[in-house]
Amino acid sequence: MNAIHAAQADHPRPSRWLLLGGIALGTLDLLFAWAFWMPQGVPPLRILQSIAAGAFGDASFTMGGTSMALGAFFHYFIATAMVAVYYAVSRIWPALIRKPVLFGLPYGVVLYLAMNLVVLPLSAAGMPSFKNTAWVVSSVIMHAVFGVICALFSRRAARG
Secondary structure (H helix, E strand, O other): OOHHHHHHHHOOOHHHHHHHHHHHHHHHHHHHHHHHHHHHOOOHHHHHHHHHHHHHHHHHHHOOHHHHHHHHHHHHHHHHHHHHHHHHHHHHOOHHHHOHHHHHHHHHHHHHHHHHHHHHHHOOOOOOOOOOHHHHHHHHHHHHHHHHHHHHHHHHHHHO
16 A cells, blocks of 8 residues: 555545435434334335435335335435535535534524425425424424534544
């Protein structure tokens, strides 16, 4: 191994940390959704299909494992993008990674609002319902935590 490869092994590229952040964020989000909805009789397959409904609408629920797999792919792609956006903005405004809790919490709330008031209404899934207060409140809180996760992985990526 030459010196360049040794240096790269000691300091992984930021993309590795951003990908790990997306995996961590996506997994925590799925675990949260499953823990909330499974006791109410909603199976994990349906939760992943509901993610794919953003692309396929109600047809997603008739596509079986195909929409489940696509839902998982979309979910992890979006989670990774959330981390990558935080990282990209932190390159311009370094305070975002110096104070990950201070800026990560509101970033997570902004993610919640953007997903529910912009992305979902523009998708085939349509405007979400906000009638389930427990789901809405717990989702906002969890998204605040997700924002901190984005900040922490972005900080790690910046330190490369």
